[in-house]
Amino acid sequence: MTSTEVLVIVGGVALGYWLVAVVWPLLSGRDNASSTSDDGERPWHEVLGVPANADRATIDAAHQSKRAEHLPERIAHLSAEARAQAQRRRMQIDRAYAQAMRQFG
Structure with missing residues (x-):
């Protein structure tokens, strides 16, 4: 595995974590705030x-x-x-x- 592939994998994991940890709660909180x-x-x-x-x-x-x-x-x-x-x-x-x-x- 090359360093570019490792960098892409680490970047993808970091982006995925950020989406799940930060963006998802914001979006789901807006949809069901009243519930x-x-x-x-x-x-x-x-x-x-x-x-x-x-x-x-x-x-x-x-x-x-x-x-x-x-x-x-x-x-x-x-x-x-x-x-x-x-x-x-x-x-x-x-x-x-x-x-x-x-x-x-």
């Missing part, structure tokens, strides 16, 4: 941090304050993973708010 979260297990009032019998004004205020914590402008300096987590959290907060509003009619 790995625990959104369905927590009731809306726990997500928003209000009592279950809270009035609409309290729910509105909690939604606005929770959402403001995860605004893209506030987390722009963080890593891509942290920004993705914040986006998932914003979606969870919005879903909880929508569920609360459905209960109010």
Whole structure:
């Protein structure tokens, strides 16, 4: 075996490892981000941090304050993973708010 063949084999192994270790989790995390979260297990009032019998004004205020914590402008300096987590959290907060509003009619 020549040194060129060894170099090609080592390069292929390194590239394969990088694809599996770095790229694959990023791609698979994007596809099933909603299926790995625990959104369905927590009731809306726990997500928003209000009592279950809270009035609409309290729910509105909690939604606005929770959402403001995860605004893209506030987390722009963080890593891509942290920004993705914040986006998932914003979606969870919005879903909880929508569920609360459905209960109010």
